[in-house]
Amino acid sequence: MTTTPDLDLSAAARALRAPRVVCMAHMDPDADTLGSALALTHALRAVGTDAVTAVGSPAGAADVVPGRLQALPGAGDLVTTEVESHPDVVAVLDCAVAERLGGLAAVLPRARRVVWLDHHQPGEPQGSVVVVDPAAAATAEIVARLVGELGVALTGDVATCCYAGLVTDTGRFTNEATTPSALRLAAELIEGGVDVVGLNRALFDVMGFEELRLLGRVLAGAYREPGGLVWSTVTEHELAEAGLTLADTDGVVELLRDVEDARCALLLKQRATGGLKGSLRGVGEVEVASIAGRFGGGGHRRAAGFDTQATVADVVAGVVEALDARRERG
Ligand SMILES: [Mn+2]
Structure with a gap:
């Protein structure tokens, strides 16, 4: 739902006026969910609120923040298991459905107020104040407006955390989220003191030697299906050996997408606890949020994901079928 953004934002700002606020990022965090949660935490602290950031994790598992995201100011200072059972106010950032919060989802019904800020569609936002703006390049763009x-001011740690979300969700200012307003915000954030070179290198470029070798294996193990699906797999164990988490692999699925006749790219990550986490990317007119929806997931037009207990063969067959159906329609 998109309502008048300014109206929603002032309601959100009012709702966040509380002694203590827990800002929540979703499981397997990316730079937008974590950057948005940290930016809001820093901004709330600047106005005297006792704010903390918490990251969702699958039930029974420790929360895992990808190494690349440790570059975000405050990433080393997350609340893990000590989220109070009845918090005053909870803010949920960049999360389409409450299940994506893992164990943290149980806290929402016990909070006095929930402020839900997101740009995914469709989603199932649940809060006393909901700001969902699918036109926003990143949730960090909504947070930047809310910070105002x-x-x-959009300076220092607030600016750096917002920039991380913005540069990531725009594919480093290359995908369709690269709107004039996204670029204007980027300029404002850089004026606020973002170390553009250092942050980009930490978020996207620098990799461990084991990561480089794993990337080679995943790419060498890629398959191409009739209909334009390019896919590969990696296990959580292999990722862990290279010092990576399941959320560290956006760059890999984007390489699969770059094959010249690819219409859709799929990376299937096999969880140590069983089940698959899938990342989808679409090319051109191929819309992948609905393909992810077949497996209980969702996301954006050209970038989406899901968690499933289905087998690799079944997921691949399902995606090929979805691509075929689409082509027949036209
Ligand atoms: Mn996002």
Whole structure:
């Protein structure tokens, strides 16, 4: 739902006026969910609120923040298991459905107020105040507007965390989220003091030697299906050996997408606890959020994901079928 953004934002700012706020990022965090949660945490602290950031994790598992995201100011200072059972106010950032919060989802019904900020569609936002703006390049763009509403300047740690979300969700300012307003915000954030070179290198470029070798194996193990699906697999164990988490692989699926006749790319990550985490990317007119929806997931037009207990063969067959159906329609 998109309503008048300014109206929603002032309601969100009012709802966040509380002694203590827990800002939540979703499981397997990317730079937008974590950057948005950290940026809001920093901004709330600047106005005297006792704010903390918490990251969702699958039940029974420790929360895992990808090494690349450790570059975000505050990433080393996350609340893990000590989220209070009845928090005053919870803010949920960049999360389409509550299940994506893992164990943290149980806290929402016990909070006095929930402020839900997101740009995914479709989603199932649940909060006393909901700001969902699918036109926003990143949830970080919504947070940047909200930060202004709180009367906090877009400088320092707030600017760096917002920039991380913005540069990631725009594919480093290359995909369709690269709107004039995204670029204007980027300029404002850089004026606020973002170390563009250092942050980009930490978020996207620098990799361990084991990571380089794993990338080679995943690419060498790629398959191409009739209909334009290019896919590969990696196990959580292999990722862990290279010092990576399941959320560290966006760059890999984007390489699969770059094959010249690919219409869709799929990376299937086999969880140590069983089940698959799938990342999808679409090319051209191929819309992948609905393909992810077949497996209980969702996301954006050209980037989506899901968690499933289905087998690799069944998922691949399902995606090929979805691509075929689409082509027949036309
Ligand atoms: Mn996002």
